[in-house]
Amino acid sequence: MQRLLPATFSVVGTARKPMSHEEYREELHAAVAQHSRTRPLNEEVWRSFAEHLHFVATPDDAGYETLRRTLDQLDFALGTHANRLFYLATPPPAYEPIVKAIAEHRLRGQTGWARIVVEKPFGHDRESARALNEVVHTVFREDEVFRIDHYLGKETVQNILVLRFANGIFEPIWNRQYVDHVQITVAETIGVEERAGYYEQAGAMRDIVQNHLLQLLALVSMEPPAAFDDKAVRDEKVKVMRALRPIAGEDLSTNAVRGQYTRGFIEGVPVPGYREEPGVAPDSRTETYVALKSWVDNWRWEGTPFYLRTGKRLPKHSTEIAIQFRVAPHQLFSREALAGLEPNALVLRIQPDEGISLKFGAKVPVQGIRIRAVNMDFDYGASFMVDAPDAYETLILDALRGDATLFTRHDEVDEQWAFVDPIIKGWGEAPGGPALYEAGTWGPVEADNLIERDGREWRKA
Amino acid sequence: MAQGVVVDTMFWGARQGGVAALERELTRLRRAQSAHARELGRPLARASVLNLIVYADREEHARRAARSIADLALRHPSRAIVVLVDRGAREGVDKRIEMHCRLPIADGARLVCYEQILVRAHGDVEDRLASAVIPLLVPDLPVFLWWTGTPPLGSRSFGDLLRLTDRLVVDSADFARPELTLPIIARISEAARGRFGLTDLNWTRLTPWREIATAFFDVPSWRLFLDGITGLRVGFAVDMDGRDIHPSQALLFVGWLASRLGWRPLETLAPSEAGGLLFAIARPDGARIMVRVRPRFERGLEEGDISGIRIQATSTSELAEFVVKRQPSPRHQTATVLLNGQPRWERTMPLPSPAIVELIGEELSILGSDRTYEAALAALVELA
Structure with missing residues (x-):
């Protein structure tokens, strides 16, 4: 609502549960209308934003393949050079399989940057945090990992x-x-x-x-x-x-x-x-x-x-x-x-x-x-x-810009x-x-x- | 569902859904005022130096308190939390607590504002009242609890609120049965030592009387009489029918003299005429002092206010009387000293009759405990 996003971008939602693009957009519309700082929602602005929203279900390998094709198509259509930000808003146990799937299905893209945003908690003790780090580092360099602690935002x-x-x-x-x-x-x-x-x-x-x-x-x-x-x-x-x-x-x-x-x-x-x-x-x-x-x-x-x-x-x-x-x-x-x-x-x-x-x-x-x-x-x-x-507006925007100062190393x-x-x-x-x-x-x-x-x-x- | 009395939102502000909503509303109001003040080139400062919790079980008392606080906003900018509780908490009435807030601007002053919050409780909320008040307190500022009416010692909500409090303010003029309530206050005061201060607006009203009594004995040749007091009479005002008897102020005066001069109780002789009291007190040297506290009808006085004092004393062979009389209009005090029956000295001075707002304003400027008051109260409870 403050025109902070670049002209060409798209958001691809994914979950195990299937959903159509329309259903996804409606769900987000309701959420934004209820929680946005700038209420009431400007429907005109929302319509133009909603065009960039997509949804792909990823219950299995075939789903991830569809996701990759969708991402490639969007890159081609928008000319976004395969710059990709992966945002994991999932329970912690899902981090590892998702990161592995990103690697297996070559979701990082061929050109452009790739970054991953991970929510807290990162691990449940020192050992598990280190293990999770190792998994993440197989796909992303440390400077590509953005661990969110929303307090910093x-x-x-x-x-x-x-x-x-x-x-x-x-x-x-x-x-x-x-x-x-x-x-x-x-x-x-x-x-x-x-x-x-x-x-x-x-x-x-x-x-x-x-x-x-x-x-x-x-x-x-x-x-x-x-x-x-x-x-x-x-x-x-x-x-x-x-x-x-x-x-x-x-x-x-x-x-x-x-x-x-x-x-x-x-x-x-x-x-x-x-x-x-x-x-x-x-x-x-x-x-x-x-x-x-x-x-x-x-x-x-x-x-x-x-x-x-x-x-x-x-x-x-x-x-x-x-x-x-x-x-x-x-x-x-x-x-x-x-x-x-x-x-x-x-x-x-x-x-x-x-x-x-x-x-x-x-x-x-x-x-x-x-x-x-x-x-x-x-x-x-x-x-x-x-x-x-x-806080999340600040942090996600920072991640898009590649500024990791407010994220946890x-x-x-x-x-x-x-x-x-x-x-x-x-x-x-x-x-x-x-x-x-x-x-x-x-x-x-x-x-x-x-x-x-x-x-x-x-x-x- | 049983409905409580509808809250006057013009006076108390709009109802808010919980503490977070209320704080948001106050922020919005502050911001609006701030913007307005900037346009006028006078930036608005949020000022508050204390939290003031007012407990009332009658809307009329709650309003009176709120108006007093508004008048005090310049001297004591505060966050005022007025707690209004249904006294007749009946079974079947939904237990519920509503909150309202307003940001009134004190007259002629845009720089200072205070925040007025109403916590309106319906039904029996003894167990949960404090949980609605605690989150409303501004952190770090001292908390004053102004309890209108008789404080219910032993009630949970009173105890819970006391635990938050730095200074408890009561008004013994409002006590329906002072002879029962003053000992309770004395017990609270004992328990309070070191934890919170305690005061009584009636004690504040007594200040000019204590000043004049002290002034008598500042004169070196009259000081000798201080150890030779033989009698004390204190009059207090009642209405024409003499129905409502409020001797608290007069008793506090006696308690004060007793605690200062080391008098000990001897015996209560009898209730004197029409609601008064007659008792005997022992001086430190063992001599007997007769003390009479008596109701008098005086036009233009508030019920319970002291109307006059008379102290009789001997020294060597002289007999002295120290008399102070209150004159209604215009308000002033006449102090007279008689030696062996002959007037030796007389002086007339103004006697302000401070409104409740002045009294509370005075008390809000003190934070610690008032040892003199505590001692007077303890002595009075022992005597009466």
Whole structure:
């Protein structure tokens, strides 16, 4: 709807289930009409777009042959030089057979470029991720592989880099000397919905921590890259991931908490507990909540903990990074005056209500000194007056243009699993299961203990 | 399906389908205001320094609170969450919670706006009320809970909301049975220590009385009388029939003096005439003080407001009386000191009768707990 696509392109949908071109177009029309940012749908524009939509069923080898013929014909008709982007919006087990089929049926085309876009999760542990990499690399070079973590497509996530590296005032204090600790929260109000089959196997650790949370951690803690390109940015992210201290053995019980929601209320509506959800085992030990205290072992962050938490059925849908600064070294004001003062915090709100706020102490307008924490707020929506593009729009367009900066490289995935695997393994071997928390609360009391032990507390996100 | 009272959307704004929709609507409204402000060359800042939850079980109270908050928007820009709950939660009424929102512009000020949200609960929502309020709070800002009416200690929703709260504001003038409720408030205050602050708007109303009483004994030659108080009389206003008795404010005054001067309870002698109280208190040196709290009909006073105080004291051989009387129109206070029955000093000063909006505004500027109030409350509960 914003005329960003090139003049000549076509989209070929494929699935095992047969469908006609018309049915496919209708299905997409309905979806776009319902979900597009620019509603109502301009039917004129849609008609011209729909002409480029095709569908080929690929239940077997014959199907893939038809697909190849269709692609070749379109290339010939449109003159697209066989530039091809393969987008795998399938469950992970299907990746391997599809990649193999792309090779067997020579779908890459003879000329032009070929790229593959893969959704998260990439593997379910370090070993399987490496195996999947090997399969993908038999057909695609690493620079042709675009692993999506849609968080990186979000404007406010990219804005972390802009805030840090385009401004002069933040980076000098972005270190252990000024930062007391960092809190990263990814809170969802939804439960497992219809994804119980997947979620039972994944849990919050694989579903959110391994990808989204660690991405946010990397962006906030990485060293400044020399350039804003795919190599420089991703090199720095990998470097900081390598500096992440593993949580294993004794550390596991002190620095990691897992939880599972029981029945409760979300926005005043009763919701079932996790074990009561359809498709979930009644004695499931899958974690729906994770809280971690982690350390980035490098010069910049020595001694500054990063507290990470994520969960389903938390009271509020919210993703944010809070940089909490150290308190002033010497307090000249009386204890009464300081009652309302809280440490300075810079909060990057990723969603909803995208923006940045800085909390500082201000004098309350009364006689005498009374200090109150106030927020200086930058609201994305009200400042730029436009809706930020959807993360997937950004990412797919980037993939079409061949810009991999916002995609996850194989060594990054590898390091993410290296951090996550020992925790999952430790939990698997530990007696007992996740700590229970009522739906609509901020997680189990064990998570509060994790941070309160250090004399800190979770922010009211 | 049983329908609750229809919400006045002119006042409360349109109904929203859930928190996400409500936040989107507020963003849209902010954006519209922001665009308008830019045209006028005055960029609009989103300002809020606190979350204010108002709990009301009567629409009238909810509206009054909302209007007060609107008047305070310049001093205390806030996100105000007005919770209006059906008191008569009957069986069979659908449990449901609706949300409405509006972005009123404070008079003459385009720079400051506040966000007004109505959470309207139908049926028995004790167990789920907090889950509708928590996601509406602006992160990181202090949370004030203004509970209109009598706080139900032990009720789940009250406990849940208290856990979110940095400062609880009640108004003991609204308590139907203060003699029962004030001890409850004292217990809340004890439990609150270190977790949240607590205050009573009636305590705020008492400020000018405490100031004048303190001023008497700032005079060095009269300070000696402080240790020799023998009697205290506090009058409070009632209506003509003397039906509604609200002695909370007067009792708080007695509690304040007792806690400051180390008085201990001796005995409650009798309810004095028409709803008043008569009791004996022991000074630190053991001497007996007679305290009388009595209702008086005074034209032009709000029920429950203190109408006057009289402190009797001896020192060496002198007998002193410290008297403050409230005069209705124009509002002022007359303070008199009599030594051995002879007037020695008199002064008249203005006595503001602050509206609820002033009182709440004052309380919103304090965040910590008010130790003096807590001590006064504790002493009062022991005495009465």
